[in-house]
Amino acid sequence: MSTATETTTRERVRVYATGSCEGFDKLRESLASHPEIELVGASTNVADGAAALAGGHLDAILHATRAASLPADELAAIREHTRAPILMLASGGSSGLLEQALDADVADVLLLPQLVENIVFAIRKSTHTTRRHHDAGGGRHGKIVTVFSPKGGTGKTVTATNLAAACAKFEGRKTLLLDLDLQFGDAAIMLGIEPEKTIYDLVVAPGELDAEKLAGYTTKHACGLEVLPAPLRPEDAELVTEAKLGRLLEVAREAFDVIVVDTSPFFHGPMLATLDRTDELLLLCSLDVPTLKNLRLALQTLDLLSFPKQRVRIVLNRSNSKVGMKPNEVEGALGMKVRFEVPSDRAVPLSVNRGNPVVLSEESADVSKAIKAMAKELFPVIKEEGKKRRLLPTLARS
Ligand SMILES: Nc1ncnc2c1ncn2[C@@H]1O[C@H](COP(=O)(O)OP(=O)(O)O)[C@@H](O)[C@H]1O
Ligand SMILES: [Mg+2]
Numbered sequence: 001m002s003t004a005t006e007t008t009t010r011e012r013v014r015v016y017a018t019g020s021c022e023g024f025d026k027l028r029e030s031l032a033s034h035p036e037i038e039l040v041g042a043s044t045n046v047a048d049g050a051a052a053l054a055g056g057h058l059d060a061i062l063h064a065t066r067a068a069s070l071p072a073d074e075l076a077a078i079r080e081h082t083r084a085p086i087l088m089l090a091s092g093g094s095s096g097l098l099e100q101a102l103d104a105d106v107a108d109v110l111l112l113p114q115l116v117e118n119i120v121f122a123i124r125k126s127t128h129t130t131r132r133h134h135d136a137g138g139g140r141h142g143k144i145v146t147v148f149s150p151k152g153g154t155g156k157t158v159t160a161t162n163l164a165a166a167c168a169k170f171e172g173r174k175t176l177l178l179d180l181d182l183q184f185g186d187a188a189i190m191l192g193i194e195p196e197k198t199i200y201d202l203v204v205a206p207g208e209l210d211a212e213k214l215a216g217y218t219t220k221h222a223c224g225l226e227v228l229p230a231p232l233r234p235e236d237a238e239l240v241t242e243a244k245l246g247r248l249l250e251v252a253r254e255a256f257d258v259i260v261v262d263t264s265p266f267f268h269g270p271m272l273a274t275l276d277r278t279d280e281l282l283l284l285c286s287l288d289v290p291t292l293k294n295l296r297l298a299l300q301t302l303d304l305l306s307f308p309k310q311r312v313r314i315v316l317n318r319s320n321s322k323v324g325m326k327p328n329e330v331e332g333a334l335g336m337k338v339r340f341e342v343p344s345d346r347a348v349p350l351s352v353n354r355g356n357p358v359v360l361s362e363e364s365a366d367v368s369k370a371i372k373a374m375a376k377e378l379f380p381v382i383k384e385e386g387k388k389r390r391l392l393p394t395l396a397r398s
Pocket of ligand 2 (some may be wrong): 156158181186263
């Protein structure tokens with residue numbers, strides 16, 4: 001492959017710049033117009049900068065400092081929000097910083113002035129090294145599956161809880177169910193668990209979030225599924241900010257194979273932060289005209305948000321309801337194929353009221369088979385691991 005091809009196909013590196021030092025303003029200007037760099041934001045105040053590291057994915061942080069020794073507080077403030085590699089910049093003569101910084105969690109230290117190409121090279125190197133460590137370090141890269149519908153009552157929570165339970169129990173995947181119906185979440189109730197902690201407790205807890213800390217806030221269901229429930233009080237929902245959620249999803253990805261996200265029917269900040277990281281978006285639909293109308297609008301919104309269409313899967317819930325509309329009419333109205341059909345079954349409301357997911361309580365019901373098949377299709381078994389993974393849950397049940 002020629003170098004020219006590589007350059008043209010390279011994705012731009014998303015960089016955030018924070019702090020200040022001699023020559024940093026000039027460098028920022030050069031980076032802002034550099035074709036390989038997307039400078040997504042900049043702030044001289046580290047605290048503001050760290051808070052602004054919200055939402056979208058970042059590949060690297062440039063942090064400039066005038067301090068003669070390592071600004072540990074500033075680094076910690078940045079780490080609260082992102083695991084992206086941090087490159088420290090200082091103006092000449094601060095070489096004492098170098099050893100301290102390299103011992104700390106800093107990818108590189110660069111002394112200004114420098115040619116902008118050298119800085120771009122260092123940024124690229126740091127993102128590459130970090131990615132390699134992630135891939136080689138046994139770190140997982142869990143799949144985020146978001147269950148959404150612009151209408152309430154379409155079966156989001158039923159689908160999310162049962163899909164997550166099926167992944168954990170029958171597919172043997174390390175699975176997290178995250179309840180992002182932040183005001184009126186009822187995933188925990190549908191699973192019959194009484195959690196001691198919720199996502200609210202996690203986001204207000206001091207210190208940096210990592211996998212170990214996350215584990216202290218999730219509640220385990222008997223089927224093996226870990227659950228991070230919605231806040232107990234609706235007024236606590238607003239503390240779950242985009243920035244906190246973005247970080248939470250990044251950490252969850254490293255610790256779980258699958259993260260199933262239940263949602264509310266709105267495109268609010270946390271939902272946008274989730275969409276940014278969503279691998280599969282299950283859009284729930286039912287055989288009624290208002291839902292179809294809202295789903296069309298939701299598809300348009302997703303388009304405006306540049307959400308990749310190939311990640312959208314239409315799920316038709318209560319697909320066998322006799323209500324004067326056929327699944328192919330849904331496809332016609334949405335201009336998309338229905339990927340999964342889940343039939344209506346009396347066993348569902350019964351299982352909801354008992355707090356026991358139908359895939360666990362009525363394994364052979366058609367609705368359970370449909371959701372188990374969905375889990376299998378969404379998370380195909382990787383060849384080498386396949387036999388082990390398939391065998392374990394089967395043995396566990398026999
Ligand atoms: N496939 C189904 N068959 C029968 N009832 C269902 C089915 N899916 C959902 N329901 C019922 O619809 C109600 C609303 O579902 P829910 O998952 O809470 O919707 P949402 O989370 O979208 O508001 C549930 O209490 C459940 O009893
Ligand atoms: Mg719900």
